[in-house]
Amino acid sequence: MAEVASNLITNFKRSDEYRNVIHDLIPGGAxxxxxxxxxxxxxxxxxITHGKGARVWDPDGNEYIECLGGLASISLGHAYEPVVERVIQELHKGNNFSRPSVIEREVAERFLANVPGHDMIKxxxxxxxxxxxxxxxxxAxxxxxxxxxxxxxxxxxxxxxxxGSTDVKSGIPQDISALTVTYRSDDMQSLRDLFEQYPTEIACVISEPEKFNVLPENYLADAIELAHKHGTLWIxxxxxxxxxxDYPGSMKRYNLVPDIAxxxxxxxxxxxFCCMTGKKEVLELGGIRKSGNEKLFLVSTTHGGETCSIAAAIATMDEFEKQDVVGHNQKLGQLFIDGSKDIIARNGLQNNIRNMQFNWHASLGYFDHEGNNSFGLRTLFHQEMIKRGVLFQGVFCPHFSHTEEEVNYVLQAMDESCVIFKKGLEDGYERYLVGEPIKPVFRKYI
Ligand SMILES: Cc1ncc(COP(=O)(O)O)c(C=O)c1O
Incomplete structure (x- = not known):
């Protein structure tokens, strides 16, 4: 890849053609x-036309380091050979049958062996x-x-x-929206308040274990206990x-056993390939063995047992178990966090670009002088990163194909982008941004 500043990407001709037609074909264009x-x-x-490792290419032939590999779905790298090989082997044996494929048992046993306290998987x-x-x-x-x-x-x-619990409620009856209630993820009191308001009505709390803030020690264990005290399941x-x-995740990292993951x-x-794991007494409800019990129609899809994706899941487990993938990824995530903190400080932008602390999913927030979250400045920063060959959406989510050299390149691009960001901050982002600022996904009006 060329030197960062010396070779800015300016040709998006084919991308523009793509943008012009895609919305007539696909609602939302994606x-x-x-x-x-x-x-x-x-x-x-x-x-994107194709990807390899941490790099992706666009229809104009421009090459980028992709920071959020496939919206965080890429853990090893694009077209990662051992996964591709395993998938190809499986494809030669057929991809879908009228009875389960034997590979379903293999992935079920292996995945569950890694998930402490969970007995079944779908x-x-x-x-x-x-x-x-x-x-x-x-x-149920x-x-x-x-x-x-x-x-x-x-x-x-x-x-x-x-x-129905977001701002985008069109097409959803209010009766359904009213069944989802909310609390603040980092505020135990707001969860307590919710249980006080609905002491026996909440079926489950669903939450990511870690998101934006480092939670106090034992927070999750206490929250799960609180839910259980009220007869509520924790997902x-x-x-x-x-x-x-961690491998397989935060359940292991914090030694927690939610009812479902x-x-x-x-x-x-x-x-x-996605799945749900859980305790037997809960997941068994979707089973067909308990004759006479009312049937619960759980996930039932033609493609759920597609062998090539299952083979990819097995090959991915192989890699995580053979090598310290989590260690590699978190080390690079930390390099990004430490480097970007230095760059932000050096550019005097501590109040305007803020780091989130997770080295497995390191994200940035962008704020104007009044401390307001600024989509204009955000877009400007991303524009400058992209110009420098870094496909950046505000998150660096490291995977096994990212290298230290690539992270350093991303940081160099960031340093240069900060200069333009600073100008946008002082003179107004509109002077430097081409086109419109990005918009929140969850907004009432287009
Ligand atoms: C935390 C979380 N849960 C669930 C989903 C839904 O996953 P999918 O897009 O595969 O339907 C997402 C997707 O971004 C997610 O971030």
Whole structure:
């Protein structure tokens, strides 16, 4: 890759053509809103043609270091050879059958062996499917209606029980929205207040174990205990933390056994394999052995047992078990955090670019002189990073193919981007930003 400042990317001609047609074909132009055009500056790749390791290429042939590998689904690297090889082997044996494939047992046994205290597992192709299934199980198990989730966490599912609790309520009956209640993730009192308000009505709390703040010691254990005291199940969503905070995730790191855990993203290095694990008495509700019991229709999908994605999950486990992937990733995440802190300080931007502390998912927040979160400055910073060959969305999520050299390159690009950011801060971002600022995904109006 060329020197950072000497070779700025300016040609997005083919990307512009792509942007011009895609919204006529695909509502939103992408298959998750996070990949949409309104999440990126106009001077950016509209699509990716291919990736290898930590690099991706756009239709104009521009090369980037990608910082948030496939929205945090890439844990080993793009086109990572041992995973690709294992998938190809499996594909030659057929990809879907009318009865389960034997590989389902293999992945079930291996995954569960890593998840302390959980006895059963159910697969799906998307994270939203397993979080929704976990909520359904909790409602069936407890006979209760309400779901509690942290108001300050961004996303748990595209299904109505979650989206109905955001600002984007169109198409969702109010009766459904009213069944999801909220608390603040870092404020135990707000959870206590919720249980005081609904002492016997909450079926489950669903929460990521770690998100923006380092929680006080024992916070999660206490929160789970509080829920259990009220007969409420705890669903730990390890979609992002899984294979990142630890192997397999925060459950192990903090020695906790939630009733259900949900997994996805990095567990199959970008392949579509997600799952829910849990205690037998809960997951067994979705079974067919207890003759005479009322049937619960749990996850049931044609593609849930697709062998190539399962093979990817097995190959990913192999790599995590053979090598210290978590250690490598966190070391690079720390390098990014330490380096970016220095750069921010050197540029006098401590009040305007703030680091979040997690070395497995290091994110930045952007603020104006009044301390307001600024989408304009955010977009400007990302524009400058992208110009310098770093596909940056405000998060560095290290994976096994990122190298120290690449992190140093990202930091160098950051140093240069800070100079333009500072000008934007003083003179107004509009003077330096081409196109519109990005917009929040969860907004009432387009
Ligand atoms: C914490 C969390 N849970 C669930 C999901 C849903 O996963 P998916 O996009 O695979 O449906 C996401 C997706 O970003 C997530 O971040």
């Amino acid at each position: 298959h998750t809103y996070s990949k949409g055009d309104d999440q990126f500056p106009i001077l950016s790749p509209a699509a 697969f799906a192709k998307n994270g939203s499917v397993v979080t929704t299934a976990a909520v359904k199980l909790a409602r 198990f407890t006979g209760r209606k309400l779901v509690a989730r942290p108001i300050d966490h961004p996303f748990y599912s595209y299904d109505d029980w979650f989206i 730990m969503d390890e979609m992002i933390t899984g294979y990142k905070t 949900t997994w996805g993203k990095g567990i199959a290095n970008g392949f579509s």
